[in-house]
Amino acid sequence: MSYAPGAAVDDKLGLGVGLCNSHFDFIQSERPEIDWFEAISENFMDSSGRPRAVLRWLAERYPVALHGVSLSIGGCDPLDLGYLTRLRKLAQEIGARWVSDHLCWTGALGVNSHDLLPLPLNEETLAHVAARVRIVQDILERPLVLENPSAYVQFRGSTIREPEFLRALCDATGCRLLLDVNNVYVTCFNAGADPLAYLDAFPFDRVVQLHIAGHQHCGSHVVDTHDRPVCEAVWSLFEIAWRRTNGAATLLEWDGDVPEFEVVHAELLRARDFISGGGADRRSVAPSEIPADADDKPSTPLGFLSPNLMTVTSYVPCEPASRQLGAAAAVDDLGAR
Numbered sequence: 001m002s003y004a005p006g007a008a009v010d011d012k013l014g015l016g017v018g019l020c021n022s023h024f025d026f027i028q029s030e031r032p033e034i035d036w037f038e039a040i041s042e043n044f045m046d047s048s049g050r051p052r053a054v055l056r057w058l059a060e061r062y063p064v065a066l067h068g069v070s071l072s073i074g075g076c077d078p079l080d081l082g083y084l085t086r087l088r089k090l091a092q093e094i095g096a097r098w099v100s101d102h103l104c105w106t107g108a109l110g111v112n113s114h115d116l117l118p119l120p121l122n123e124e125t126l127a128h129v130a131a132r133v134r135i136v137q138d139i140l141e142r143p144l145v146l147e148n149p150s151a152y153v154q155f156r157g158s159t160i161r162e163p164e165f166l167r168a169l170c171d172a173t174g175c176r177l178l179l180d181v182n183n184v185y186v187t188c189f190n191a192g193a194d195p196l197a198y199l200d201a202f203p204f205d206r207v208v209q210l211h212i213a214g215h216q217h218c219g220s221h222v223v224d225t226h227d228r229p230v231c232e233a234v235w236s237l238f239e240i241a242w243r244r245t246n247g248a249a250t251l252l253e254w255d256g257d258v259p260e261f262e263v264v265h266a267e268l269l270r271a272r273d274f275i276s277g278g279g280a281d282r283r284s285v286a287p288s289e290i291p292a293d294a295d296d297k298p299s300t301p302l303g304f305l306s307p308n309l310m311t312v313t314s315y316v317p318c319e320p321a322s323r324q325l326g327a328a329a330a331v332d333d334l335g336a337r
Contacts, residue, residue, distance in 0.1 A: 011208035013249035023261045024054050036063040038251045045090045059094035068101040074119040075105035084139045100145035100178045120155035121165045130172040147178040150186040150224035163201035170206040180211035181238045186222045204244040213253040227256030239274040
């Protein structure tokens with residue numbers, strides 16, 4: 001079965017949080033009044049123990065979406081059909097509202113960097129990613145939702161701005177978008193760009209979900225850390241994005257130094273103040289502004305570069321996505337084994 005572009009996605013889920021194993025007991029005992037949850041796909045797709053059981057229990061009581069970090073939709077290695085088969089099985093098992101991942105690559109030559117690495121944005125990359133998105137959607141039998149990543153470098157070979165690239169990708173494949181508002185701020189600060197101009201160009205009509213999160217501001221650069229409350233500048237951007245999406249599902253990410261569930265939930269509920277604020281469509285969000293509480297010891301924005309990858313000097317061309325079409329057609333056989 002292949003995916004038919006244009007399938008409807010119910011994106012009016014309200015306010016949700018990412019599912020964290022340290023919150024399992026609280027959620028099951030207290031059943032908090034929260035609209036929905038997002039689960040990291042890789043944390044559950046290979047589990048047959050308690051995490052998978054908790055996710056099934058949760059999906060019977062709350063809407064759940066899956067969010068991946070290993071698809072490598074922009075990579076040159078062949079798509080991992082085994083991974084996609086397991087992902088499809090999990091999505092079907094819990095009735096996932098949608099499946100998302102990032103516009104990025106995560107490794108090369110079989111080496112996983114365990115990070116979300118940016119792509120050069122040009123026509124060649126667009127054709128490459130679009131071909132891979134079509135294969136993924138055919139296997140998952142649903143639209144793929146792609147997120148704008150945080151970036152710390154830009155490529156000289158980029159000829160298309162990210163919002164326009166994402167719009168063209170949606171036009172070519174029927175995929176949908178997850179707009180990470182914190183990533184907009186992080187990327188624009190690191191590039192010296194205007195986040196308001198970024199939002200002005202963004203295809204909000206393709207957005208089904210918003211992300212908000214905290215980051216580490218190091219003065220010279222910003223790192224997407226998901227380990228603290230959302231800053232006021234990101235809240236201001238969220239207010240604009242939420243209004244322009246007509247209230248897309250909103251998810252707070254808090255993945256490091258995770259506090260008690262009540263603390264995370266309280267931070268999420270701050271979104272209500274900005275949803276009901278009714279302020280002007282443009283607020284002051286200065287990309288060059290350095291907050292007074294910027295961390296004294298900056299992290300290294302290029303620390304994600306894998307030494308194993310950097311020692312590879314020979315050129316290895318990308319595997320054409322078209323070569324995987326036949327393998328993708330046989331993925332049902334893989335799932336049946």
